[in-house]
Amino acid sequence: MYIFLSILIVLACVLLIGAVLIQKSKGGGLASDYSQGNQYLGYRKTTDFIEKATWSLAVFICVISILASFTIKTPVNRSNINPTPAETTMPAPAPANAPAPAPAN
Secondary structure, eight states: HHHHHHHHHHHHHHHHHHHTTOOOOOTTTTTGGGOOHHHHHHHHHHHHHHHHHHHHHHHHHHHHHHHHHSSSSSOOOOOOOOOHHHHHHHOOOOOOOOOOOOOOO
């Protein structure tokens, strides 16, 4: 499920890049070649559609990203390393009334 949602996010990102690149900038864009502002699918309608598509894709990416985060399996905090029997035994404590070791010369 996570891989499917990741593929959807990547496709939406590619479409969002395309939508941003064809928007009209200050110097003109894809719609700058149209001479009439109210033409059917002309300057005005193209800008409205591309702006709605940009916002829709941005919201879609955010929502799918949140959903994808819920599909990730949470890690279990257990070690896969099996301890050996030597590591599991505790060393015996030193006797309380044992003589002190002799100093080294």
